[in-house]
Amino acid sequence: MPRPARTTSRRLARIAGIDVVFDVSWLIILVLIGVTLAEYFRQLNPGWTQGVVVFAAIVTTALFFASVVAHELAHSLVARAHGLPVHTITLFVFGGVSELTREPDDAGTEFRIAIAGPFASIVIGAVCDGLGRLGSTHQPLFAVLAWLGYINLLLAVFNLIPGFPLDGGRVLRAIIWSANKDFVKSTRWATNVGKACAMGFILIGVLEFFAGAPLSGLWLAFIGWFLLSAAQQSWRQTEIQSALGRFTVGDLETPFFARVAPDVNLEAFISDLAVHNNFRASLVMDADDALLGIVTPADLSRVPREHWGTTLVRDVMVPRGKMATVDPSEGLPSALRKMVESNVGQLPVLSNGSVRGVIRRDRIIELLHGELQP
Ligand SMILES: [Zn+2]
Secondary structure, X not given: OOOOOOOOEEEEEEEOOEEEEEEOHXXXXXXXXXXXXXXXXXXXXXXXXXXXXXXHXXXXXXXXXXXXXHHHHHHHHHHHHOOOOEEEEEEEOOEEEEEEOOOOOOHHHHHHHHHHHHHHHHHHHHHHHHHHOOOOOOOHHHHHHHHHHHHHHHHHHHHOOOOOOOHHHHHHHHHHHHHHOOHHHHHHHHHHHHHHHHHHHHHHHHHHHHOOOHHHHHHHHHHHHHHHHHHHHHHHHXXXXXXXXXXXXXXXXXXXXXXXXXXXXXXXHHHHHHHXXXXXXXXXXXXXXXXXXXXXXXXXXXXXXXXXOOOEHHHHOEEHHHOOOEOOOOEHHHHHHHHHHHOOOEEEEEEOOEEEEEEEHHHHHHHHXXXXXX
């Protein structure tokens, strides 16, 4: 499943070093599935007491979400085995998502990560289904197993729909990618199929809505809308990555940057900063041009005004060992990622250990703006 938009998530568990968190939207589907299951068990077995119905519904809901986590865990563990660490699995209203730190480097890796989740669901589904057939669905244990078997197989089939960003869409992208060796074109194909599938969901949902099944129709349309926006978002990200990927840091760096000596006090530094540097970050360099650190307006704002005269730049700077730097041959996507991760607007460009310029985020954005013009 693709990732939800901005999340407000809380931790549920930690498995194999991966945090399993849930978005508050997950609570909606948790309750909805619990209530639906209670109703299902009540109709399946009118003879069951209220207590048995509720207990079976709670146990089944818990095991269903354990299956969703197992599906995501399968993606995550295969990704990790291929050197792509996953820190969190998020449960949200449309299921679960493993947050990969970056896209896989080759089609084979993409294929194995994508197929691992549905494969886990098929195994769980087949085992539960097999065990469920050993007894009657009038007995709680077998009724629970039979439903888990059915839902896990359904989960595998749904995720294998070949529209990006569903697992099946990633499988499709991997297959096209291995054939044409072009990541961007493959992504375009897979996201277009994804958009078509999503619009199909919306259409069927609307038809169902007017054909007398308003709830399931709405739900289907809602899933379609979510998949459509996720497909568009994935394509946009790929477009940005590929536009930036055509350039290196060396193409966009500027040799002009502000520098300051480590033993200047903040009083003197700040008045100079306002006049000459438009309040940007300054590189802290000694008389031999060695880079010692970087100081930003945010670092200064942490020092009370009355201490500016007695505090030196070296006391507030981010030291060299803790700051990100880039190499002229580095790609712009990697430079931008470093800026976002360290929350700075510029990075020093180092060549053979000495500073030759800086690369600024606003210039990358400007370039991107020009490149993405239709
Ligand atoms: Zn999946």
